[in-house]
Amino acid sequence: MNGTRQIAALxxxxxxxxxxxxxxxxxxxxxxxxxxLAHVLDAFMDHPAVGAVCVVIDAADEALFREAAGDHAARIITAHGGATRQASVAAGLAALGGSAKVPGIVLVHDGARPFVSHPLIDRAIGAIEAGHAAAVPGVAVTDTIKLVDGGSHVTETPDRSALRAIQTPQAFAFDALVDAHRAAAFAGTSVTDDAGVMEAAGHPVLVFEGDPGNIKLTYPADFEAAERRLGTPAMPPALDDIRIGQGYDVHAFGPGDHVMLGGIRIPHGQGVIAHSDGDVVLHAATDALLGAIADGDIGTHFPPSDPRWRGAASDQFLAHAAMLITKRGGRVAHLDITVVCEAPKVGPHRDAIRARIGEILGIGPDRVAIKATTSEKMGFTGRREGLAALAIATVRLPGA
Structure with a gap:
C-alpha cells in the first residue's frame, strides 16, 4: 500500500x-x-495499512463489546447504531469524521464476517488508491438464479456469468461516501449496502475479486460450518476438563414494588436493599460460574464501592462471567439454581427466568434449572425479611 491517505475500517x-x-x-x-467480533477486529487492527478502526454497536452492548475487543478496546472509536444498517453506517462515518485524523479511505465491513483476510483488505484498499470512489468484493455465482413472481412462478433466468455475490469490506473514498449517505437520508432512499448508497448518488462501483471463504454468519448452520472450518466443533470432545462451581447470594427486603429474579421483574409488596438491582438468582449464578474457573467472585469483578454498578442490571454480571469462560475456550454446560423465600412465588415465572438466563449465556433453557423452596418459616427468609439463592454451575473447559 503506497497511498498517503489515512485508511479507516468501519x-x-x-x-x-x-x-x-x-x-x-x-x-x-x-x-x-x-x-x-474478536476475529474481525484482529484482522483490521493487525493490518499495517489500517490507521483507525470504528465499531458501530448497539447502546446496550457496551460490556459485550469491551469483552470482545479486549486489548484493542482503548484504540477503537465507537458509535451507537441506528434503526437500520444504513443509519448505523452513517453514525460510524460521523464518528470517524469527528476524529483527530479524518480518513481519506474507509472500509465498511460486517461484524459477522470473521474470516476477512489481509489479501482481501489489500485488494479493497488498492481499488480506491487506483482512483475509484467505490469498490466492492464480489464472488461469481455458481448456482442458477431464477426470478419468481408472487405465485412462485419463474419469470426470468438471468445470465449468471454477469452476476456477483457481493461481500464486505466495501471500500470508498471517505468524503464521497459521507456525501452519498447525506443525500440518501435527505431523499429517503433505502438500500441494503453502501454500494447501493453510492449507486444512488451516481457513482460507478467497481467489483473486484472477493473471497469465497469470507462468509457471513447468518443462520445456525453457518456457525456449525465455521466451527468445523476452525477445527473446533461447538461442543468438542476435547472439552473434557469438567468443573463445578457454586454460588450463594442473599438480600434483605426493603421499600419497593418488585424484585428482580433471573433477569425477570416480578411484582412484590417490597423491593430489595442492594447496590445493584439485587437479583439474587443472577448474582448466585455469576459466582457459580466464576467459582468453576477459580476467578474470584462477583465482588472482585464488580465491587460495590464502584458507583458504576449502583442500580446496575445484573445480566451484565452473568454475561461477563460467561465471557471469561469463552475466552478460555470453555462452555457453560448446565446451571442449577434454587431460590429460597416465602414470597414471591417463583413457579409462575420459572420458564421466563430459564429462557432469560439461557439468552444471556447463549445456551438452551433445557440447560437451566430453576427450583424454589421455603425455609418452613424459620430464619430470616421464613420471617419474610429477605430472600436467597443458591446456584451450581457445570462448566466444560479444554483439557490440559
Missing amino acids: VVAAGRGSRAGDGLPKQYRVLGGRPV
Missing part, C-alpha cells in the same frame, strides 16, 4: 442477528473459543 456490529437463533447477538457469540 465495522458494523449493531444488529441483533435474529436469524441466527436465540442467544446473544451473533457478533458476540463464540466461534473457536472467542467472540465472532
Whole structure:
C-alpha cells in the first residue's frame, strides 16, 4: 500500500442477528473459543495499512463489546447504531469524521464476517488508491438464479456469468461516501449496502475479486460450518476438563414494588436493599460460574464501592462471567439454581427466568434449572425479611 491517505475500517456490529437463533447477538457469540467480533477486529487492527478502526454497536452492548475487543478496546472509536444498517453506517462515518485524523479511505465491513483476510483488505484498499470512489468484493455465482413472481412462478433466468455475490469490506473514498449517505437520508432512499448508497448518488462501483471463504454468519448452520472450518466443533470432545462451581447470594427486603429474579421483574409488596438491582438468582449464578474457573467472585469483578454498578442490571454480571469462560475456550454446560423465600412465588415465572438466563449465556433453557423452596418459616427468609439463592454451575473447559 503506497497511498498517503489515512485508511479507516468501519465495522458494523449493531444488529441483533435474529436469524441466527436465540442467544446473544451473533457478533458476540463464540466461534473457536472467542467472540465472532474478536476475529474481525484482529484482522483490521493487525493490518499495517489500517490507521483507525470504528465499531458501530448497539447502546446496550457496551460490556459485550469491551469483552470482545479486549486489548484493542482503548484504540477503537465507537458509535451507537441506528434503526437500520444504513443509519448505523452513517453514525460510524460521523464518528470517524469527528476524529483527530479524518480518513481519506474507509472500509465498511460486517461484524459477522470473521474470516476477512489481509489479501482481501489489500485488494479493497488498492481499488480506491487506483482512483475509484467505490469498490466492492464480489464472488461469481455458481448456482442458477431464477426470478419468481408472487405465485412462485419463474419469470426470468438471468445470465449468471454477469452476476456477483457481493461481500464486505466495501471500500470508498471517505468524503464521497459521507456525501452519498447525506443525500440518501435527505431523499429517503433505502438500500441494503453502501454500494447501493453510492449507486444512488451516481457513482460507478467497481467489483473486484472477493473471497469465497469470507462468509457471513447468518443462520445456525453457518456457525456449525465455521466451527468445523476452525477445527473446533461447538461442543468438542476435547472439552473434557469438567468443573463445578457454586454460588450463594442473599438480600434483605426493603421499600419497593418488585424484585428482580433471573433477569425477570416480578411484582412484590417490597423491593430489595442492594447496590445493584439485587437479583439474587443472577448474582448466585455469576459466582457459580466464576467459582468453576477459580476467578474470584462477583465482588472482585464488580465491587460495590464502584458507583458504576449502583442500580446496575445484573445480566451484565452473568454475561461477563460467561465471557471469561469463552475466552478460555470453555462452555457453560448446565446451571442449577434454587431460590429460597416465602414470597414471591417463583413457579409462575420459572420458564421466563430459564429462557432469560439461557439468552444471556447463549445456551438452551433445557440447560437451566430453576427450583424454589421455603425455609418452613424459620430464619430470616421464613420471617419474610429477605430472600436467597443458591446456584451450581457445570462448566466444560479444554483439557490440559
